[in-house]
Amino acid sequence: MPRAAEEREVADTAPVARIPLQRFGATYWIALSASAAGVVLLGVTVATLLRFGTGVWGTNVPHVWGFDLINYVWWIGIANAASLLAVVLVLRRHGLRTAVNRFAEAAALAAVVAAGLYPILHLGRPWLFFWVFPYPATYQVWPQFRSTLIWDFWGITAHVLVTGLFWYIGLIPDLATMRDRAARQGRLVVARLYGVFALGWRGSVCHWSRHQAAYRLVAALLLPLLLAAQTVVALEFATTLVPDWHQARLPLHVVVTGLPSGLGLVLALAAMLRRTLGLHAFIDAGDMDLLSRLTAAASLASLWIYAEGLLFGLVLEDAVAREAMLVRVTGTYAAYYWAGLLLTAILPQLLWSRRIGLSTATAVPLGLCAAAGAWFDRYSIVVAGIERTNLPVARPLYVPSDAEWMLLLGTGGLFVLLLLLFARLVPVVSMYETRHEEAESEAA
Structure with missing residues (x-):
């Protein structure tokens, strides 16, 4: 490559490369301190749970599931939607991947880590979580493979490994760029750290060939895993005899209504990163508009699923299922159902407007509302799904x-x-994808 072209490419992505090496302001450190306080709170909560057991939760007969399963399904939905966006963009080689893939993959990985805590913590004895591992036990006491706990183990383990691998493989060329920049600046310790994770990347034709093959292979492996993981979570409900749960449409409902939550969060992240880090040249108006429309389209699909659920639940199902659905939409917890419908399927329709989608003041709240709406929907499924009773006794x-x-x-x-x-x-933005896209544009 000619020296002038190389310098032009380095200059094009220099603002992105400078972000990790620059000094961050007070706002960043305040946010970091607040989130670190949240992690400390998590540690205290887990310690309390280990000391006193799950009795510290508000769950009891008949509500044996509560926030533990609600939050687990919610985090999985966010991770799946964010990963699905990144995977589709990579497989189709769409230009939007340059702007959003890096932090979409990071958001998916962070959500999977948060979700992975719940299957362990809701066990009666969390410190014995390794019992669900299919290891050759001395007494030949193998895990019960019909148990949903085993499904969670395989689902979460595969999700963490493949999502983390997908994120890391896409990051390797940029880690090498950061290594070289830190070395030129004389920051040898930083350069060595980046060099360890760059795995000796030198940008040769062989390196690029293997990188692209591995990246697309992992993306192809991740695509069916995403659909399977979210469906298995829904099947955990379907294996019960609760009328509002064991419906064939529930896996589809969980998958489709989870899409706006992840896409809305990616949209909010894109708007905040674009504004706070000055990435307007890398996440441009066209990228924001397309991402807004994708979120609105996912919300429109959720609206269709809600309408289909009401039609089947109130008209086409048997009397027991109709009564269960009626209790869910008009009973004690009906507000959660309608809040989920409003925030997930109706409010994000405003994002069809280009003006609303491009404004940080509107894109961020609407994206977060879509994610919050999915949480309300999960609350409605888990808690309101068993509100109806066949026993003539008061139900707490x-x-x-x-x-x-x-x-x-x-x-x-x-x-x-x-x-x-x-x-x-x-x-936070893929530098090598940006350079590749600009090179293709110049060649065209």
Whole structure:
């Protein structure tokens, strides 16, 4: 490559490369401190849980599931939607991948880490979580493979490994760029750290060939895993005899209504990174407009799923299922159902407007509303799904305890902390994809 072209490429992505090596302002450190406090809160909550057991939660008969399963399904939905966006963009080689793939993959990985805590913590004895591992036990006592706990183990393990691998493989060329920049600046310790994770990358034709093959292979492996992981979570409900749960449409409902949550969060991240880090040249108006429309389209699909659920539940199902659905939409917890419908399927339709989608003041709240709406929907499924009873006795209401709220806030703090560290340590936009896209444009 001619020297002039090389210098032009380095200059094109220099603003992105400078971000991890620059000094961050007070706002960043305040956010980092707040998220770190959330992680401390998570540690205190987990210690309390280990000391006193799951009795500190507000769950009891008949509400044996509460925030533990609600938050687990919610985090998985965010991770799946963010990963699905990144995977499709990579496989189709769409230009939007240059702007959003890096932090979409990071958000998916952080969400998977937050979700992975819940299958362990909701066990009666979390310190024995390794019993679900299919290892050759001395007494030949193998795990019960029909148990949903085993499904969670395989699903979460595969999700963490493949999502982390997908994110890391895409990061390797940029880690090498950061290594070389740090070396030129005389920051040898930083250069060595980046060099370790760059795996000796030198940018040869052989390196690029193997990198692209591995990147697309992992993306192809991740695509069916995403659909399977979210579907298995829904099948955990379908294996029960609760009328509002064991419906064939529930896996489709969980998958489709989870899409706006992840896409909305990616949209909010794109708007905030674009504004705070000055990445307007890398996340341009066209990228924001397309991402807004994708979120609105996913919300429109969710609206269709809600309409289909009401049609089947209130008209076409048997009398028991109709009564269960009616209780869910008009009963004690009906507000959660309608809040999920409003925030997930209706409010994001405003993003069809280019003006609203390009404004940080509107894109961020609407994206976060889509994610919050999915949480309300999961609350409606888990809690309101078993409100109906066949016994002539009073059924106690489910009231989340302080420990459950602390656990939710703690995992939220862990999610934000991981994203803040990501923005501090690695490029938030793919530099090599940007250079490749500009080279293709010049060649055309």
